Amino acid sequence: MFINEQHPDPVYAGRRKAALVIVVNCGQAAKTCFCTSTNTGPRAESGYDLALTEIVDGDDHYFVAEPGTAEGRSLLAEIPHTQAGADNVTAAKDSTRRAEDQMGRKIDLADIKELLYRNYDNARWDALEKRCLACGNCTMACPTCFCSKVEDVTDLTGDHAERWREWDSCFTMDFSYIHGGSVRATTRSRYRQWLVHKLATWLDQFGSSGCVGCGRCITWCPVGIDLTEEVRLIRGSETSPETADG
Numbered sequence: 275m276f277i278n279e280q281h282p283d284p285v286y287a288g289r290r291k292a293a294l295v296i297v298v299n300c301g302q303a304a305k306t307c308f309c310t311s312t313n314t315g316p317r318a319e320s321g322y323d324l325a326l327t328e329i330v331d332g333d334d335h336y337f338v339a340e341p342g343t344a345e346g347r348s349l350l351a352e353i354p355h356t357q358a359g360a361d362n363v364t365a366a367k368d369s370t371r372r373a374e375d376q377m378g379r380k381i382d383l384a385d386i387k388e389l390l391y392r393n394y395d396n397a398r399w400d401a402l403e404k405r406c407l408a409c410g411n412c413t414m415a416c417p418t419c420f421c422s423k424v425e426d427v428t429d430l431t432g433d434h435a436e437r438w439r440e441w442d443s444c445f446t447m448d449f450s451y452i453h454g455g456s457v458r459a460t461t462r463s464r465y466r467q468w469l470v471h472k473l474a475t476w477l478d479q480f481g482s483s484g485c486v487g488c489g490r491c492i493t494w495c496p497v498g499i500d501l502t503e504e505v506r507l508i509r510g511s512e513t514s515p516e517t518a519d520g
């Protein structure tokens with residue numbers, strides 16, 4: 275988003291270009307994880323310079339390292355290592371398989387775009403109006419959200435502190451403010467915009483889902499809103515309408 279779109283962010287683009295990306299393949303999933311449903315994990319398939327899989331086997335503790343680029347290869351060459359054997363490779367595969375089995379949630383993404391586009395008026399959004407605090411935690415925790423909001427600026431007596439990155443979270447009234455008022459005045463409409471953007475309009479915009487199944491928005495939601503549950507209830511409401519009132 276900050277590199278290829280109409281308004282690239284030169285600071286971000288510079289940092290990305292200079293970054294060395296070292297990933298650690300997941301060997302321990304949480305109850306909130308569902309990256310197997312979104313096809314984004316638990317193992318990194320691309321985009322890294324060096325991928326590590328941590329193996330703890332009794333007293334044996336080591337990493338299986340796989341370079342993905344020339345930079346990763348040259349870094350690895352500088353680190354004392356031995357060539358991985360078949361048993362090490364198997365241990366790394368087993369680690370990924372364990373994480374897959376530990377996924378605490380799943381989401382059915384079949385026809386998700388059409389499902390959500392058909393359900394702009396689903397009663398589930400009304401239930402979310404009552405539950406969602408519009409705190410924006412989910413947008414802060416989500417690795418793919420980019421409209422931003424963070425602001426800690428201080429210094430009256432302290433030494434100094436700063437951390438800006440503003441624009442706004444789509445959960446605020448100001449986000450959609452135009453002359454005359456906010457387009458999305460209700461929490462219902464703001465949650466709906468967020469979820470529909472993640473799972474549906476993102477596909478139109480970027481050709482991929484805006485959700486990587488990390489479950490961070492579930493973990494950090496103060497009232498326990500779970501997008502996998504919302505999608506399940508919306509889907510279920512098309513066949514059993516009573517589940518939509520939740």
Ligand code: SF4
Binds near residue numbers: 419
């Ligand atoms: S589960 Fe999806 S929507 Fe939630 S924080 Fe992760 S990527 Fe974002």
Ligand code: SF4
Binds near residue numbers: 495496499
């Ligand atoms: S974290 Fe939960 S309560 Fe806060 S805006 Fe997101 S869904 Fe609503």
